[in-house]
Amino acid sequence: DAGVTQSPTHLIKTRGQQVTLRCSPKSGHDTVSWYQQALGQGPQFIFQYYEEEERQRGNFPDRFSGHQFPNYSSELNVNALLLGDSALYLCASRSAGIGSNEQFFGPGTRLTVL
Amino acid sequence: AQSVTQPDIHITVSEGASLELRCNYSYGATPYLFWYVQSPGQGLQLLLKYFSGDTLVQGIKGFEAEFKRSQSSFNLRKPSVHWSDAAEYFCAVGAWNTGNQFYFGTGTSLTVIP
Numbered sequence: 001d002a003g004v005t006q007s008p009t010h011l012i013k014t015r016g017q018q019v020t021l022r023c024s025p026k027s028g029h030d031t032v033s034w035y036q037q038a039l040g041q042g043p044q045f046i047f048q049y050y051e052e053e054e055r056q057r058g059n060f061p062d063r064f065s066g067h068q069f070p071n072y073s074s075e076l077n078v079n080a081l082l083l084g085d086s087a088l089y090l091c092a093s094r095s096a097g098i099g100s101n102e103q104f105f106g107p108g109t110r111l112t113v114l
Numbered sequence: 115a116q117s118v119t120q121p122d123i124h125i126t127v128s129e130g131a132s133l134e135l136r137c138n139y140s141y142g143a144t145p146y147l148f149w150y151v152q153s154p155g156q157g158l159q160l161l162l163k164y165f166s167g168d169t170l171v172q173g174i175k176g177f178e179a180e181f182k183r184s185q186s187s188f189n190l191r192k193p194s195v196h197w198s199d200a201a202e203y204f205c206a207v208g209a210w211n212t213g214n215q216f217y218f219g220t221g222t223s224l225t226v227i228p
Contacts, residue, residue, distance in 0.1 A: 004157075033215070042118075042204050042218030043158070056215055090157060092216075103208075103216065105150075107157040 002027065004093050004106035012112045013081050021076040021109045025093030031055075032074040033103065034066060035090040043090055049074050050096055078111075086113045116141050118207050120219035127195050128227050135190040135222050137205030147188040148206040148216070149179055158204065164188065175199070200226045 005024045013019050025032050031050045035043035045058035049068035068074045072093075078085055088110050092103040119138045127133055139145060146165050150158040162173025169181040179190045188205060202223050208216040 035216075035218075040220075042206075042220045043216070045215050045217070048215065058215070102148075102160065102163060104160075105158040110155075 004029075004091055004104050006089075006091050006106040006109050008109060009107070010110045010112075012114065014114050015081055015083060017081050017113075018077065018079045019081060019111060021078075021089050021091075021111070023074045023076070023091030023093075023106060025072050025074070025091075026104050029093035029095050029104070030072050031094050031096045032068060032072065033092045033094075034074070034076045035092065036060070037088040037090055037108070038084075039087070046076070081113045083113050086111060116207065116217045118205050118217050118219040120203075120205055120222050122222045123220070124223045124225070126225040126227060129197050130194050133190075133192045133195045133199070133224070135203050135205075135224070137188045137190065137219060138186050139188065139205070139207045139217075140186065141207050141209065141217075143209040145207045145209055147179075147181060148208070149173065149177070149188075149190045150204045150206060152202045152204065152221075154201075161190070161203075195224075195226055197226045197228065200224055 007022045033048040034046040037043040046060050048056040052068045063079045065077045088108040090108045091106045094103045117140045148163045149161040161177045162171050164171050164181045172178050177192050202221045204221045205219045206216045
């Protein structure tokens, strides 16, 4: 059983560009959350997707957007990249069923903005 | 407001010595509590979790944690540290009624000396 997978592993962009990161949830999971982990910090919640809709959002600007597909996979898009967007982006999945409180994290995508 | 505090930024212990990593939380709802470990360049691996019931929970790799509601703490312990335990440790809190948005501490970096 594959866990949460993310692509690409690493990415280098320049300021002002746009980037798309991808996540495939663990089998049987239907809810995907995205987190940003800056160097030396804990992960910060960006948003969560369920039933192809954004259900919750953290304190991130509109430059950060996402999408969830019918197969539950998800994308994170960041427009007009800033140097401060350099971070490890983590995807987490869980089942929306009652009692399913544990999230499983992927290995992350390391984004570097130059 | 929800928050997680890990007071110790960095801890150094000798191999074979005992370990305690501190975590304090502030959360309006009944919290679910987690400890994750992250090796360099890796994603997050769940060590243990507390949802309800027995306040002393056992996890993987010989770790345990104790939930103390009166102190709003969830400290992680291990009786005998191994060199392979060197990593970054994150405490996180979430709740069912907030859609399981996780709040993470800033992490504690553990160094193990021979």
